[in-house]
Amino acid sequence: MKEHDYSVTVNWVGNTGQGTASYTAYTRDFTVQMPGKHDLLGSADPAFRGDPKRWNPEDMLLASLSACHKLWYLHLCAVNKVKVLEYVDQAQGRMVEGDDLRKGHFTQVVLRPQIVISRDSDSALAMRLHDEAHHECFIANSVNFPVTCEAVITHQG
Known part of the structure; x- marks a missing residue:
């Protein structure tokens, strides 16, 4: 049986200065990163306070x-x-x-x-x-x- 391993880095970029002090104090934005590839800009679904312009x-x-x-x-x-x-x-x-x-x-x-x-x-x-x-x-x-x-x-x- 062949096995394939995958690895990405998901980096939260939504700290607006207060961290997670409250539910509304931060954004849900993140980047998905992998060496040699373009970053993927992500967030939560807009129903969960995410940015509708980013992938969820x-x-x-x-x-x-x-x-x-x-x-x-x-x-x-x-x-x-x-x-x-x-x-x-x-x-x-x-x-x-x-x-x-x-x-x-x-x-x-x-x-x-x-x-x-x-x-x-x-x-x-x-x-x-x-x-x-x-x-x-x-x-x-x-x-x-x-x-x-x-x-x-x-x-x-």
């Missing part, structure tokens, strides 16, 4: 699921001779804040990729490859809520 953990989870599926899908299309020309996903996720028994958690994510393939590519095969991509996706295999895919495939022109 919920956004990043949704983006990770979408990106992982896309990467596997493109790989599978390449090795199965399906020529993808465009791929855009309008993914949506639902989180509930929960109760005392189960705190906030995602209940579902729906991937909605819109894919354009070449005229000579097999659209039925292109559609089937989404199931395989889902089963290969490392991120989807790591979450405890359903991730579904509602793909739309069209031919070029």
Whole structure:
């Protein structure tokens, strides 16, 4: 079994001079850093006093699921001779804040990729490859809520 290790630095940059003296005394802003990569500017969701212009953990989870599926899908299309020309996903996720028994958690994510393939590519095969991509996706295999895919495939022109 192969193992892969990942490491990032999450640096809170929201101390406005009082630290966490009160719930409103600080911002939720942070940077995600990794040597050799651009910093990712993060915050909490605006519902939790975050900056709406920055990525929040919920956004990043949704983006990770979408990106992982896309990467596997493109790989599978390449090795199965399906020529993808465009791929855009309008993914949506639902989180509930929960109760005392189960705190906030995602209940579902729906991937909605819109894919354009070449005229000579097999659209039925292109559609089937989404199931395989889902089963290969490392991120989807790591979450405890359903991730579904509602793909739309069209031919070029």
